[in-house]
Amino acid sequence: SGSASMARYSMATVSSTSDPARRLAAIRSQIAAAAIQAERPSDSITLVAVSKTQPAAAIAALADLGQRDFGENYLQEAIGKIQSLADRSPRLVWHFIGQLQSNKTRPVAEHFDWVHTVDRYKIAERLSQQRSPHAPPLQVCLQVKLGDEATKAGVTPAELPALLRAVAALPRLQIRGLMALPPAERDENAQRHWFAELRQLLVTCRQEFPGLDTLSMGMSADLTAAILEGSTLIRVGTALFGERLQSPS
Numbered sequence: 517s518g519s520a521s522m523a524r525y526s527m528a529t530v531s532s533t534s535d536p537a538r539r540l541a542a543i544r545s546q547i548a549a550a551a552i553q554a555e556r557p558s559d560s561i562t563l564v565a566v567s568k569t570q571p572a573a574a575i576a577a578l579a580d581l582g583q584r585d586f587g588e589n590y591l592q593e594a595i596g597k598i599q600s601l602a603d604r605s606p607r608l609v610w611h612f613i614g615q616l617q618s619n620k621t622r623p624v625a626e627h628f629d630w631v632h633t634v635d636r637y638k639i640a641e642r643l644s645q646q647r648s649p650h651a652p653p654l655q656v657c658l659q660v661k662l663g664d665e666a667t668k669a670g671v672t673p674a675e676l677p678a679l680l681r682a683v684a685a686l687p688r689l690q691i692r693g694l695m696a697l698p699p700a701e702r703d704e705n706a707q708r709h710w711f712a713e714l715r716q717l718l719v720t721c722r723q724e725f726p727g728l729d730t731l732s733m734g735m736s737a738d739l740t741a742a743i744l745e746g747s748t749l750i751r752v753g754t755a756l757f758g759e760r761l762q763s764p765s
């Protein structure tokens with residue numbers, strides 16, 4: 517009958533669109549719940565969808581649901597996606613969150629709005645030189661190394677003040693705050709311990725640079741702890757897109 521085929525039709529429509537929509541709604545409500553617990557407005561937290569290894573179509577599907585900010589780690593993969601989605605309105609905001617080599621700064625300066633992973637002056641200087649004078653300043657966070665994991669990048673807390681002063685003087689960058697990828701912890705209190713350390717470092721930095729307003733911290737597994745400790749920008753991949761199958765090298 518007509519109503520049976522209508523029911524089948526809408527089931528098919530729902531199952532083809534429900535995953536991104538359901539995941540995005542779930543993350544938004546997790547952000548809202550953490551914000552209430554932290555007594556903060558939920559619009560003080562920007563959700564960056566980490567789209568590394570995901571095709572442009574998956575990014576477009578989230579953008580259709582109102583997601584604006586996307587994070588990428590791998591330059592070559594990112595540039596193609598940024599170009600193929602460049603005509604979207606409203607325009608998407610691109611965050612570079614991968615490790616930056618100094619010989620690869622130019623495409624970052626040319627194609628991204630934000631860089632979260634500046635941990636050396638040389639990188640910052642090149643980004644500033646390569647940023648077009650016609651574009652808005654590149655928005656920058658300094659990546660801080662918390663804990664002492666050999667594989668993690670970042671400036672040490674002791675070296676942070678000197679790097680901050682030097683980067684703040686560069687003309688084509690706007691320094692916004694701090695980013696960290698702390699050691700993975702399963703326990704929420706242990707997660708909060710690391711995020712509290714980054715928050716405290718930002719408090720200290722703000723004494724000299726009161727315009728700093730960004731704490732880039734929190735991922736799929738620890739975003740609630742990060743928001744409870746003052747995160748203003750969370751970077752979420754697997755919880756939005758599902759497990760990553762491969763990662764390009």
Ligand SMILES: *Cc1c(COP(=O)(O)O)cnc(C)c1O
Nearest residue numbers: 566613735736751752753754755
């Ligand atoms: C991949 C990545 C993320 C997202 O991690 P998920 O656990 O998938 O949410 C966040 N930040 C950085 C720097 C990443 O490389």
